[in-house]
Amino acid sequence: MLDLSIVIPTVGRLAPLRACLRSLLNQHRPTYAYQILVVCNPGSESVRAMTLEFRAMGLPVQYYFSEGRGANRARNKGAKIAEGRYLLFLDDDTELPDWDFLKRIRDRVVGHRTEVALGGFYLSPQGSSLPARVYNCAANLWMMKASKSPHRRPVMVGGCTLIDRQIFWGVGGFEESQEGAAEELALSQRIQARGHKVVLSPQISVHHYFQGGWTRLYGNAFRHGQAKPANQNQRLDSISSRQVLSLLRRGRAIDRRLGESALARLLIPSLAAYYFVVLTGSTVGKWLGRRSNAQDGYLEAVGSQSHPDL
Template identity: 30%
Template sequence: MEKGVATVATVADGLPPSFRTGNCRPEGRITPIFVLETTVRYMVSASVVVPARDEGARLEATLDSLSAQRFDGDLDLEVIVVASGTETIAAAREHAVVDRVLCDESGSRSDEFGDGPEKTALGPARARNRGAKQASGDVLCFTDADTVVPPTWVRDHCRHYRNATVVGVGGPLEPLEPGLRHRVCFRLLSDWWYRLSWPLGFVQQPGPNCSVRRTAFERVGGFDESLPFLEDTDLSLRLRREGEGIYDRECAVRTSVRRQEREGYGRLFLTYARGYLAYLLPGRSPPATYF
């Protein structure tokens, strides 16, 4: 991935002050200069965490896209699926690209109604945190089980972490299914909205297309499992305290439009708007019915 060229010069003792760049003939005698050029590769380890709840049919396409990732050999990649549902667990275990399957049969749904102090809301935050805890990568990439990523997705995310100040990366979403209405609405709501909001400080790394530096993720405590909704926005805003977030408009993924078709873009937009307001107001958080 990142390559640096290190030049090592060994100069014999007694090189006189009259030596000038490009002139290896100082007065009196020739002093040899031996130059060794070597390429230094900076290895990056990345882990992809995929939460999958009853997604057996769709998960295979997601994993196929991860198995098609292209990089230069200086990237160590692992894939972790946090799966619930018999069909989903089987699909994850059977796919060659998956390094580890974490079974989550208890699910967040039952935890939502629990009586214990660690009650968890309905949402993917719990599964993402569980996968991240088991991951070994320096960079944690997150996508969803109904999402297809391009062949350079991991590489495109990881290249931003050459800059030590970068702690998170997000990119746009595109519709997996065809249709002009979907393309236009996704461009407005899942691309241009991010382009406008990020410079204003309202950073949002979308869950199906985001990555974080592991050390920063651990410092902020990962995803907030009490949030059933906007857990990716919440993480992005907390990460701002740790460093820089990058919105890579060229690093798009394609994700399912089934929720948009089920609820409609207008209703979904109002749901998100109300959710943002509830999140931003002190002491408020979106209810579980928003997810």
């Protein structure tokens, strides 16, 4: 059995996918066996050719396609094919931030066997657009808010998740019916509802190149508002202005590439964009999804328990 399978869903976005694979190629070769599965939905000959190109350069990457669209469907397809004990889910618009990323996550897993799942944060690379920085800021705040709530139910992002493969399938994998509506929320809830442990770790954070502008940012916030959280602290619009300000002030610690002058120029427009775009979209989505939330109810998570050594 391989130690790690890296699953990357894509809709055929060649430029960001190439950058993602390049960051994997630039990794210091780990001492353990791993594989990379690129799952395209729908299939693309251009993506296939790219994987063959990187395979010729020594990257253990394989190409597959998934019938129909949807990141969850592609993720589950890759997880079914995967041979690794652990699954690392990346998105095609993410990049590994440094050369020893794969070594670092291996060391983390070996040293913390009670952690069934690890979720990282989204870092904004230098030169990121304002919508991209706002998106990453909101996503990180959302995860931090949930993990620090009285319920302490951390939420992972789908584009940066490390999870034990047996546990992943034990909870049913990603819910394909929740495509585009905070699918990582449902997975995190089901893992913890089974009594397993989810941990947010800066050690597996990735650079995230948000693909889109203000319109897509609003749409993502809208879908998060429609999602069904286990508690209200996991809603995107539960984040206070003080937390936004605090995170932006600590932006240099979260992303060392962001200098003080850039942070000062970013602070005020980010706050304005956060409230007028992110919160508005999330609130509208929540309002429209209120009826389904009342019908379905919330998942009741149980306490954490140690993960048995497989």
